[in-house]
Amino acid sequence: MKKMNKLVCLLLVGVMMFALCACGSQSAANGLEQIKKAGVMKVAISPDFAPMEFVDSSKTGQEQYVGFDPALARYIADYIGVDCEIVAMNFDACQTAVYTGNVFISISGYSWTEDRAENYELSDYYYAGDNETEQAILIRKEDADKYKTLADFAGKKVGAQNASLQMMLVEEQIPDCEAVSIGDLAVGVLELQSGNIDALAVAKGNGESILLSNTDLQFCEEEFEVSSAYEANVVMVKKGETELLEVVNEALAKAYADGMYGPWYDEAKALAESEAAMEVTVED
Numbered sequence: 001m002k003k004m005n006k007l008v009c010l011l012l013v014g015v016m017m018f019a020l021c022a023c024g025s026q027s028a029a030n031g032l033e034q035i036k037k038a039g040v041m042k043v044a045i046s047p048d049f050a051p052m053e054f055v056d057s058s059k060t061g062q063e064q065y066v067g068f069d070p071a072l073a074r075y076i077a078d079y080i081g082v083d084c085e086i087v088a089m090n091f092d093a094c095q096t097a098v099y100t101g102n103v104f105i106s107i108s109g110y111s112w113t114e115d116r117a118e119n120y121e122l123s124d125y126y127y128a129g130d131n132e133t134e135q136a137i138l139i140r141k142e143d144a145d146k147y148k149t150l151a152d153f154a155g156k157k158v159g160a161q162n163a164s165l166q167m168m169l170v171e172e173q174i175p176d177c178e179a180v181s182i183g184d185l186a187v188g189v190l191e192l193q194s195g196n197i198d199a200l201a202v203a204k205g206n207g208e209s210i211l212l213s214n215t216d217l218q219f220c221e222e223e224f225e226v227s228s229a230y231e232a233n234v235v236m237v238k239k240g241e242t243e244l245l246e247v248v249n250e251a252l253a254k255a256y257a258d259g260m261y262g263p264w265y266d267e268a269k270a271l272a273e274s275e276a277a278m279e280v281t282v283e284d
Contacts, residue, residue, distance in 0.1 A: 030243065031104040031237075031238060031241040031243075031244045032080075032241070032243045032244040032247060033243075034104075035080065035082055035104065035244070036080065036081070036082060038082070039082050039083060040077075040082055040083045040084070040085050041073075041076070041077040041080060041082050041083070041084050041085070041104075041105065042085045042087050042103045042104070042105070043073040043077075043084060043085070043086055043087065043103065043105050043106065043107055044087050044089050044093070044094040044097045044098060044103045044105070044106035044107075044108065045065060045069055045070060045073070045086050045087070045088060045089070045094065045106065045107060045108050046088070046089060046090055046091040046093075046094050046108045046184070046282065047065055047067075047088050047279065047280045047282065048090075048091070048184045048185050048186055048279040048280055048281055048282075049067075049091075049108065049109050049185060049203075049206055049279065050067060050206060050209040050210075050268075050272040050277060050279055051067055051068060051129075051205055051206070051209055051265065051268035051269045051271070051272040052067050052068050052069050052108070052109040052128060052203075052205070052206065052268070053065065053066075053067040053068070053069045053070055053107075053108060053109065054066060054067050054209075054271075054272060054277055054278060054279050054280070055277075055278045055279070055280045056271065056274075056276050056277065056278075057276045057277075057278045058276040059276075062084075062085065062086055065086040065088065066268070066271050067268045067271070067272070068128045068129075068264050068265050068268040069107040069108060069109060069128075070086055070107075071260075071264045071267075071268070072107055072126065072235075072255065072264065073086065073105075073107050075251060075255055075260065076105075076107075076235075076247075076248055076251040076252075079247070079250070079251035079254065080247060080251070087103060088280070088282045089282050090183060090184055090281065090282045090283070091108065091161055091162065091163065091164065091183075091184060092162055092163055092183070093282070094106040094108050094236075095120075095163060095236065098120060098236050098237070098238050099119060099120070099238070099239075101238055104237060104238050104241055104244055105235060105236065105237055105238075105244070105248070106235075106236045107235050107236070108236075109128075109203065109206075109233060110122075110233055110234050110235070110236050111165040111230045111232075111233060111234070112125070112229055112230065112232075112234050113165065113168065113230075116234075116236065119239060120236045120237060120238065120239055121236075121237040121238065121239055121240070121241055121242065121244075121245040122234040122235070122236060122237070123234045123235035123236075123237065123245060123248050123249055123252060124234070124249045124252050124253070125232035125233065125234060126232060126233050126234070126235070126252050126255070126256070126261065127232050127233070127256075127261050128205070128232075128233055128261065128264075128265050128268075129205055129262075129265040129266075129269070133204075133226065133231045133232075134203070134204035134205075134223055134226065135165065135166060135169055135201065135202075135203060135204065135223060135224040135226050135230075136201075136202055136203075136204045136207050136219050136220065136223045136224070137150075137153075137158070137199045137200065137201050137202070137219065137220040137222075137223070137224075138189075138192060138199060138200040138201075138202055138207055138210065138211075138217050138218070138219060138220075139192075139198070139199050139200075139217065139218060139219075139220050140192065140193070140195075140216060140217060140218075141216055141217065141218050142216075143198070144218060147198070147199060147220050148220065148221045148222065149220075149221070149222045150173055150174050150220075150222050150224070153174050153176075153177045153198065153199055154174070154176035154177060155176060155177065155178070156177050156178065156198040156199065157177070157178045157180050157196070157197040157198050157199075158170050158174055158177045158178070158179055158180065158197065158198065158199045158200070158201060159179075159180040159181075159182045159188045159191055159192065159197040159199065159200045159201065160179065160180070160181070160182060160188075160200070160201040161181075161182050161183075161184065161185060161188065162181040162182065162183060165203075165230055166201035166202060166203065167179065167181065167201070169201060169224045169226070170201050173224055173225065180197050182197075182200070183281075184281045184282075185200075185202065185206065185210070185279065186279050186280075186281050187281065188200045189210055189214060189217070192217065193214070193216060193217070199220065201224070204219075204223070205269070207219060208269075209269075209272040209273075209277075209279075212272070212273055235248050235252070
């Protein structure tokens with residue numbers, strides 16, 4: 001009889017553990033409900049990428065985060081009916097935070113890639129001016145005669161932000177160069193100016209913002225060839241959060257229908273040219 005009781009107890013414990021695990025999985029997978037319950041949508045953003053996301057030094061708190069992507073994040077949060085909280089991180093940390101579920105969403109100038117599609121839920125495309133449709137290379141003005149084509153960078157050090165579209169393009173289209181992983185673009189600019197790297201791959205719109213305050217740099221004449229799959233941006237959502245992704249896509253469709261993309265991008269570019277604009281590096 002005691003043996004039977006032990007067996008029954010073990011079975012009951014097993015059933016209870018399974019139920020707890022099932023409940024835990026359901027709770028963890030329902031990010032949209034958690035966001036609504038909290039009344040806040042936290043969004044990871046790397047504010048070193050003007051005009052997509054950067055800091056207005058004349059402001060404080062949440063209002064200091066400006067650019068196209070913060071505007072989009074606030075629009076999505078408003079569509080859901082909650083507040084938006086920008087969580088500033090470096091570019092790598094943003095992706096890790098979504099992967100691990102520390103935040104459910106990151107909006108930080110992401111392009112669609114196969115690797116991201118495997119590891120995250122990716123939204124429908126949204127369009128931010130020329131920031132993703134053109135991908136370029138920054139060089140020092142003194143090197144303008146040396147570097148006119150992509151082939152000229154063979155054997156040279158070409159920097160690009162880690163885990164970015166630009167790094168992928170460098171590796172694919174300049175296979176003979178030494179690709180140098182850059183943690184953030186502000187550091188990349190300094191590395192280029194100091195001669196530690198010979199070039200820096202950037203999104204064209206971001207490069208234009210960089211040139212405003214770094215007149216010793218310029219674009220290489222030849223740009224990367226960009227597949228249509230990479231010519232727009234996507235919102236990154238935690239894998240499995242399909243309900244949240246559906247609502248994000250609804251908000252994107254509404255923003256597009258309302259004609260918001262153009263004004264957001266124009267305003268972001270104008271802000272990026274102001275004296276208060278700062279691209280801020282967020283340490284790990």
